[in-house]
């Protein structure tokens with residue numbers, strides 16, 4: 001179990017910049033929780049589920065992506081708080 005299973009999208013600061021990296025082509029894109037939370041069913045998603053749903057947007061790729069948070073981001077302090 002990783003930190004991705006310990007945090008729900010709704011737990012993050014909406015302004016946190018999450019980094020999604022394509023596992024195949026390496027394309028990086030950034031997404032904020034506030035953008036995903038615009039979809040009603042996303043608030044209770046674990047970050048591991050968010051990662052599982054993410055797909056690369058490069059034409060012809062569409063591969064799975066790896067989710068990461070910036071070092072020192074607000075989620076790190078949150079994890080420390082519940083550990």
Ligand SMILES: [Zn+2]
Pocket residue numbers: 022023024025026027056057058061062063
């Ligand atoms: Zn890709």
